[in-house]
Amino acid sequence: MKGTLDELQYSVELLEGSAALRDVIDKHIHDQTLALKSAFFVADLGVIVRQQICWRTKMDQIRPFYAVKSNSSPVVVEILAALGTGFVCSNKHELDLVKGFGVPSQDIILGGTCKQLSHIKYAAKHNIPLLVCDNEAELRKIARCHPKAKVLLLLTSESCCEREEMAIPFGSTLKDCRHLLECARELSLRVTGVKFNIPSCCQDAQAFSRAVSDARCVFDMGEELGFEMNILDIGGGFDGSEAQLDKVHQTLKPMLDMYFPLSTGLSIIAEPGAYYVSSAFTLAVNIIAKTTVARDCSDQPHKVLSANDEPEFLYYMNDGVYGSFANKLLCEDSISTPSAHKELSTEEPLFSSSLWGPSADDLDQVVERCLLPELSVGDWLLFSNAGANGLGSEHKPPVFYSITECDWQEIHNCGVNLDTSMKNFSLGPCCLQPSMSDASISTPA
């Protein structure tokens, strides 16, 4: 982030009448096609507002702390700060960003289990009390640099599914937790609660049941040792769909009721990241090159296509895993099939296609195989659910923000005073091409 927040102004296009996100995408594709054909994001900020309303409706007893690393655009942080979520930060930069929007220190968690000393000192200096910890060395660092901290102990969860070999074993076992609690007592450090984290791919009833009952054990051990245990943090792993939120709620609710009946002083919190931002962002990329190979021979790209082979297309795009698709390197199936922007008839034949970034590197394969109509160099592809793919890096493509009038009104309905919050939002009419625009949309002066 450059400059002070006072200087930050982001222009947000206000969609009036029947104008929709699709019109905004069309407009920018039109503009880019005449210019450099660079990749770009379009964001619908209304999604973030609606996700917050949905969370409040379904998870009202669980306060969300947004995981800033999912998408650290100041626009996202400012809107969530206005809507009243807490924040989980993983470094000093993120702490700075969140503090800059006036978020109270007690609404911020310094997450991550391996912390740079200067970041712990920074949290101490700014009276940010909540820190996550899962090992003794970290506990000693915290005791030394931030003696007034309130520590959340991170429990391990059973690692699940195919990703087992990739999973780094964060968190501590019940036995380790006892040791850490004793150690904290010796260091005169306060432990205030327990965190667990169950990734979306592992969310079955058993995983939750185990995590909640283990957390109860740690609460009991802590209380036995004289700690005031009052925060249960259920972590992240919410993919953003309402159905998944319902499912988690249905699974978790009876367990929480049993092990953590809401009593005085107990707070239950969560750390949703992707939940808020994933579907709010769409990435538009341009096809910069294309090759054709015979189907099923993609490992021998030079095989000559014979007359009765079905072709497979390899498309190269102007963004890849070293850019906006960084998530692909962390999680194999994180990128879903894009759609072609150009209008195509539904009878258009589909071909096996693979999608590559521009780097000419074997790792830079964004989608291994999907079915798409035949596309040409210069065509655009749209990737939805692109909001949690590691935005916020210095070299990300530009983001065009928009919100519908109706969603802007919803922010107001959520109790946000628009005269005093969201000061950096510079709302302007959306300047769509006359041919695309609704009659009610004014053209710029």
Ligand SMILES: *Cc1c(COP(=O)(O)O)cnc(C)c1O
């Ligand atoms: C990334 C992250 C999350 C959010 O994960 P999602 O799967 O996006 O919900 C929560 N907590 C911490 C500490 C994280 O780093």
